Amino acid sequence: MSFRNAPLAVTHSCDKSAIFTSEIRAAIDALIAKYPTDWKQSAVMPTLTLVQDANDGWLTTELMNAVAAYLDMPEVSVYEVATFYGMYDLEPQGKHKVCICNSVSCLLRGSDTLLHHVESKYNVHPNEITADGRFTLKEVECLGACCGAPAVMIDKQYYENLSPGSLDKLIDGLE
């Protein structure tokens, strides 16, 4: 048997108009429209991002099931995507996400110092929320910003060439 060339679609017979809010559905439909008609499930990653953003930054199993139902794909395929990528979180998160790159360029330029600094100053470890719930500290794989290493992503914004001091300022500016 050769490579699979058809999507593993599973038709969910539930009422699709009862899933998510109408704004989210419209946004997902716009994403689906970018792909061939029988490849709805190609939209799974941006859909998960949308759904995660609308749920205080994390995904529940129910939400993943809803994504599967909306995109007519097997639930476990959604779990596979959501557990594979670092940008999806399956636990409750702080108000913001401070993501420190741990890959080679940033490490050579001192990202470990940044990490230790945040850990000791805010008394938080990777994948933990600060006591005041202000942010979750995350250690992430290469952000692709090697030219500006060390790089940190706060929510969806990149900040480059950081030092403990400049990172502190950024964190202090978080609500």
Add this chain to the structure above:
Amino acid sequence: MTDKITIEIDGRACEAAPGEMIITVADRMGISIPRFCYHKKLSIAANCRMCLVEAEQGGRPFPKPVPACATPIAAGMKVWTRSPKAIEAQQGTMEFLLINHPLDCPICDQGGECELQDVAVGYGGDVSRFAEGKRVVEDEDFGPLIATDMTRCIQCTRCVRFCAEIAGVRELGATGRGEDMRVGTFVAHAVNHELSSNIIDLCPVGALTAKPSRFTARAWELTGVDGIAPHDGVGSNLSLHIRRGQVMRVHPRENDAVNETWISDRDRYSYLGLNSADRLTVPLLKQQGVWREVDWSTALTQVAERLKSAPPAEMGWLLSPTATLEELYLAQRLARELGCANIDHRLRQQDFSGDASDPLLPWLGVSIAELESQRSLFLIGTDLRQEQPLLAHRVRKAAVAGAQVMCLNPLQIDLNHPAQQFVGAPATMITDLAAIAQAAGASGSGTVGELLATATPTPAHVAAATALRDAGQSASGLILLGSLATAHPNFALLKMLAYALAAATQCRVGYLPAAANSVGAYLAGAHPRRLPGAKPIAAGLTTAEILNNALKTLVLWGIEPELDLENPASALNACAKADFVIACSAFRSPALENAADVLLPIGIFAETSGTYVNASGTWQRFQGAIPPPGEARPGWKVLRVLGNLLDIQGFNYQDGAQVRDELAALCADSQFDNAPSAELVAHTELMQADMMRIGGVPIYATDPLIRRALPLQQLPMTRSVFGVYLHPNQATALGLIATDWVRIHQANGEITAPCFFDEHIAMGCAYIAAGIEASALLGNQIGAIDLLVKVAAPTRTGTR
């Protein structure tokens, strides 16, 4: 296929088709390449990297070793599987695979037959360079059939791909990433599919092992004996693994024409019923109502005397269609020599009015493999996945390849592929079928003509007719009648309409033989209108007549009367009325002891040699693998001795093969043909009632052996909790709520059972399973039930 090209593997010239993968060509040439993730029946994943080989194309070497499973060949390609570069790559992969694999072979059930173990011997280092901690993965509970040790998993994803591509249920997945990647369901639910245990064979390591046989035997203690599965019309080829006269486990044996490389869970675990505590191990004789153990000669002399003195017209022989060809042939020979033509194997049929026009030798109509290439399939009265898991797999393959599948059933069945389902009460099934036939332009006279004239096709009916007609034009349309059709009170009428539809659409008609030897039984002459070789003869009594005519002598072969017959109430009644009931059985049960006067212990499944003729008419012979327990004997030997005691000429068979050869000679000119043998006839009164019982036989209740395989009985299958399943609207109309208990009255039997809502059931119907203890007091599997009254739920009383 396009032209062949030639490539070179390890210096050998190999002919191959363009686009084939290197590993396919190498396998065909007998050149071994190590692999874990590749399996010829699954899609290519190329994720284990074990099959790396060195290759060059057009004189230019590939820059890196390439995976043989995912590299298509091209003319002039050269491949080296054992070159220093290839070996180095394979050894490197092996070292990585072993990093996280526990060194627990001594306590692993796969030890001794483990692909990883074997390949590690060939490619692994003797000392590990890995000094860090190994990862540990939490186990998941996959149910009573599959044991998991997920720490051993090397993430080849064969099980994931099997579930998605073959089973058609995407339940397993690989979640997490890198070292945290794990194979499982993520949400922890049991894998529940009739083919699920094939992932045990697919697993190259000991991550998935068979729970029932775990820790009971080592691979090197077992002797493989070829066998044939006795539970459905497929006749899957098995390898029975034997140790000291016991079947320790069952594996599939590859046969592309029959079961490919798979077997159903039913075929895999039914052997567990062999050691059931209620095996019949000595001949038993009932004297003044008390069972007494006797020796064979006493029992058989007694049986021979009673048979000799019984008036032949007052005698009936009911033979299980799971009996071997040899048993069926000898049994009907005995009966016919005694002058009795009342022989039947169609135990789950109630309407015999079409007998006179039935095909002489009904069969599937196509070979099993040809099911895949049909463009349109119309399944009438069959819960195919439950009845014939591997035929359902073939139908699924056809559907995935684009075939139109239509179903006509009294309940909506669970399918793992797209299908158009017509659901209606038994009488509605007839009108639905007539509507489709009318839309297809069928014609007929008499009742069929009337039904066609009054039919009002809906767009769905027209679409189904069109799909069949389109496929019929390319000779790839098939109309199949299954066991819910066989049990239908108007089976003959269904057949008439099916033939009318087939004629109008140029489709073929096929029968889904319910049991391992349903087709063979026609060849053996175990039928009131067929002599051996499926030659027609004046009619004897059918199953229904044998049960309803108060015959004096009954012979039951491999049957539990309260479970294996379409109408258990009349079966028990017939046994009670008969003067003498001879039961040849592998098991004893209270109902059988109550019904019979003599019990003769016979071997079952692996305990006897024999032949099965499968749905597509293939004769499959097998040897006995283990001796029957105690005094039990293979059935054909019991019949041989009985024949000799009755002084029948030519009954001195030396071995089973001689019996088979004699029958084969009689069958030399028998043709499998589903064309009606005469102008179609049927009783025309349409069975209608306010409330119809529809009783499917659950997948793990089809025969006495299966019913005793405990792990299968523990599986939570659809509707496996006994009760009355009603459409929610139906229940509301009756004023029932979901927790109510109801009283069911059918024939002279009455039971109370909980009521469940199930929107898959047609209106006007109540699904009450057949073939199980709880419904053994009821009548027809599909038939009118008298009343449904709300009753109080029983309170638990008495001792446990």
